[in-house]
Amino acid sequence: MKILVFVFHFPPMSGGGAVVSHDIVSTLAKLNHEVTVLVPDIKWNGPKYIPFMDPRLNIIRVKVPFDRKIKIASRLCRYNLQKTGLKIAKKNKYDFVFTIFHPFHLIPTAAVSCAKKLGIPVIVKIDDAVYEKTFGLKSIQRWLEKTHNAKVLQSADAVLVANEETKKIVYDHYKVKNNVSILANGIELSLFKDGIRKPLVVFSGVMYHHRGLDILLQAVPKVIKIMPKTKFLLFGEGPQKNQLLDIVKKNNMNENVSFMGWLDRSTLADYLSEASIGIGPLKISTVTKNALPIKVLEYMASSLPIIAKSGTLPSDILVDGKNGYFIESVDELAEKIIYLLDNPREREIMGKSSFHMVQKFSWEKIIENMFTLVKKN
Incomplete structure (x- = not known):
């Protein structure tokens, strides 16, 4: 045609x-x-x-x-x-x-x-x-x-x-x-791959307030207190970036939180193949409610478990306890990150579920x- x-x-x-x-x-x-x-x-x-x-x-x-x-x-x-x-x-x-x-x-x-x-x-x-x-x-x-x-x-x-x-x-x-x-x-599935996992938690996308990255940064001290080698990689740019940079600086989190900017998709795919957890929307709004961001499909194609705020992602994308977790609070977010980092076998099973579920997309x-x-x- x-x-x-x-x-x-x-x-x-x-x-x-x-x-x-x-x-x-x-x-x-x-x-x-x-x-x-x-x-x-x-x-x-x-x-x-x-x-x-x-x-x-x-x-x-x-x-x-x-x-x-x-x-x-x-x-x-x-x-x-x-x-x-x-x-x-x-x-x-x-x-x-x-x-x-x-x-x-x-x-x-x-x-x-x-x-x-x-x-x-x-x-x-x-x-x-x-x-x-x-x-x-x-x-x-x-x-x-x-x-x-x-x-x-x-x-x-x-x-x-x-x-x-x-x-x-x-x-x-x-x-x-x-x-x-x-x-x-x-999603173009062939761009993404599995790899050797490191204690990396990733977010990819435009840094808007409704994505909830300030909530993720509130969880960082709770995570690194238990697992100090954990790194949080934030890919992208956006209007909230300067505010997020200030939060990181004021709370002395520079060693654990890195702002990576926009990367070409092949380089991003390399980072995702080494990550352990993908972070979806952490606030619910008219923009994020039951939405399907491209980044979430990229996490799934990279065999990552996903963590997101309850009510944001569709039920056929994130099945709580199967390929990640829905969370309600900062404490629960930190708890789930620590659990997945500390249980590689469970993390691997959830990642494989993500990969299987994304094939229809x-x-x-x-x-x-x-x-x-x-x-x-």
Whole structure:
């Protein structure tokens, strides 16, 4: 099939959104679909993600206004992307349009409008459905964005969400009643491996408040008091990083806690293969409730047991006592970390359970399921 893809988060941008976009289009190409990717040509100054690009992909980076100011560009880029999409569609007969929704940008607006003008179906995969709650003038902006995004999602031929919780949010927040199907994120399993384990506890992802890394740092002194050689490796960047650095410094935890920044996925996979425990979300919010972060799939593909706050991860991802633990408090978090580090056999069994459970999330299987859902709609 010939597929026209509109995305905002895409390499060299870093972060989970760029990883998902890249993995989806790469898998489509691997499955012998003809894929054209339209992405705004943003001047990205943050950490860069440079994966292998399948040469069969036709990637078009579209010039957009304010390309050095990402927040403005994320809103205004829709016009040039829609124009470009319509232009190239004159020479190529596409079967459908695919895009990824995030409330931060308006790429789906361009995708849906383009598809409607071309008279072909448009599939919208929802990455994050909503922002955290805001107040003041920002709340007015969010209301306007919600109103606009509701019209866009209601116009899609198929809306794909990760789980029932997100499906409910999409219904309540955007009033999308029809054509909403559940389709989880996937992972490129071949990138990750098992290895010789060390007393390493890892977190990977953007450092937002709702991820709960401050809770992890509260547990660190309790763990190293019992197991002083334990190292905590935090991969990624984010708005909470400076606050976390201050916590580490004030509590003299520099020898046990390391901020690793963004790494390329092969290097990250090497670290995960040596780790003993993967840390999922440690706070529950509208963003983390029953969510499926890419990092958790990466932990599972690396045969790691997972620890997360109760209510964050779906029940088919983390089964309490089988491939990790749900926790309720800092003390329980520290207790479970110590237990797993002190019981390598139990840790190995849980890690193997994680690896077995993640097999159904290979991108090939997810894409096959996507086409099945689309055909039904």
